[in-house]
């Protein structure tokens with residue numbers, strides 16, 4: 308039998324593991340930070356109408372530059388953005404990959420502050436970009452001083468600040484973004500996958516004017532409840548978008564994806580109507596788990612990083628056996644739990660409460 312090690316794989320992929328959160332079909336799936344509420348029926352019907360028209364035209368290639376979708380995304384983000392400042396791909400993972408293809412690559416480097424999104428090092432190795440990880444302090448928060456020191460020391464070609472940060476939930480303050488931008492002359496990406504959940508902070512999109520090396524990436528996979536469609540996007544200077552056009556595959560966004568995403572944005576208010584409830588469930592989850600004696604880290608997102616588990620792997624398996632999926636990211640003593648519906652939140656709280664006496668005796 309042939310195995311991976313028998314193949315002439317690129318050196319920087321040897322020993323790597325693919326991204327692999329479990330996809331068990333269990334009743335309570337709180338492991339990949341999706342919006343667990345279903346898409347409202349009225350929106351489904353309008354998206355299906357748009358898809359039907361797109362299917363009729365599918366003998367032709369789609370609009371390579373997806374003008375209608377970019378205009379819709381610009382309108383959604385506001386801040387006076389022009390469609391020329393918007394870009395999109397099949398998930399923000401693909402957007403980030405394109406950024407590294409254009410601005411990273413052999414001999415170049417990507418820096419971020421860990422623990423952070425587990426895809427960054429994988430995207431770096433996939434594009435042959437060096438990966439530099441700088442540890443976050445105990446409270447996971449990025450201060451201007453810490454960010455500036457790291458960027459001055461390492462001078463990366465690309466840096467990513469994830470805010471709110473996955474998997475810790477830590478919000479990102481504008482002071483850290485501004486200090487980072489001025490501290491080096493590379494590309495600065497702010498990954499705002501969870502921005503809609505952080506009602507307390509304004510998007511870094513507000514900082515784009517006059518900063519041509521600042522890129523703000525967003526996604527429809529989280530608050531927007533559209534993970535299955537695969538639509539991530541980016542706002543930046545039009546010159547950055549020109550750079551991404553050099554590396555994208557022609558027609559990378561299918562006519563169906565463009566139609567579905569454009570239709571969904573027409574209903575952004577309805578699509579985002581669950582955000583307030585998800586935030587309330589997150590806070591309820593935080594209070595309940597803190598009440599059980601766990602350490603809950605502050606979160607601006609739709610998930611919580613929770614510490615104080617004597618054996619996170621055992622708790623993960625015990626919950627999984629009850630049809631509840633959470634995420635074990637290998638952070639000692641910690642699990643990450645997505646805030647779902649009220650019923651899902653109740654289920655996970657009750658399951659952890661029932662385990663707690665066992666847990667603390669291990």
Ligand SMILES: *Cc1c(COP(=O)(O)O)cnc(C)c1O
Pocket residue numbers: 340397398399400401424469473498500525526527528529534537538539
């Ligand atoms: C979920 C997530 C994304 C989104 O990925 P998509 O490819 O758009 O689904 C991006 N960044 C972070 C930090 C995430 O947690």
